[in-house]
Amino acid sequence: QVQLVESGGGLVQAGGSLRLSCACSGRTFSYAMGWFRQAPGKEREFVAAINWNGGITTYADSVKGRFTISRDNRKSTVYLQMNSLKPEDTADYYCAGARISQVPMSPGGYNYWGQGTQVTVSS
Numbered sequence: 728q729v730q731l732v733e734s735g736g737g738l739v740q741a742g743g744s745l746r747l748s749c750a751c752s753g754r755t756f757s758y759a760m761g762w763f764r765q766a767p768g769k770e771r772e773f774v775a776a777i778n779w780n781g782g783i784t785t786y787a788d789s790v791k792g793r794f795t796i797s798r799d800n801r802k803s804t805v806y807l808q809m810n811s812l813k814p815e816d817t818a819d820y821y822c823a824g825a826r827i828s829q830v831p832m833s834p835g836g837y838n839y840w841g842q843g844t845q846v847t848v849s850s
């Protein structure tokens with residue numbers, strides 16, 4: 728049974744930084760992992776994804792150059808380092824796992840989801 732638990736969200740001023748963590752239980756070391764976010768009244772959108780060994784990463788244009796996804800398979804944890812945060816980054820952030828080697832950018836490509844962690848960026 729795979730479980731994903733996010734942490735690290737909170738309130739931060741614009742220009743600040745946060746690091747989200749996703750603790751994974753189960754055999755997720757071979758999974759592609761992703762981060763998505765959903766703001767109130769909006770659809771869930773792709774943020775970043777990483778393949779099983781960290782050799783491939785992909786980002787939404789809106790976060791490219793500011794966010795970095797990484798993983799430590801020894802700790803079964805995936806990270807999202809968020810720098811230069813903007814008010815428009817405010818959302819619930821979700822970790823997701825996909826039982827494939829590719830790096831999906833669509834929510835439908837993922838098999839497992841965490842419960843989310845809230846990020847609020849004040850102006």
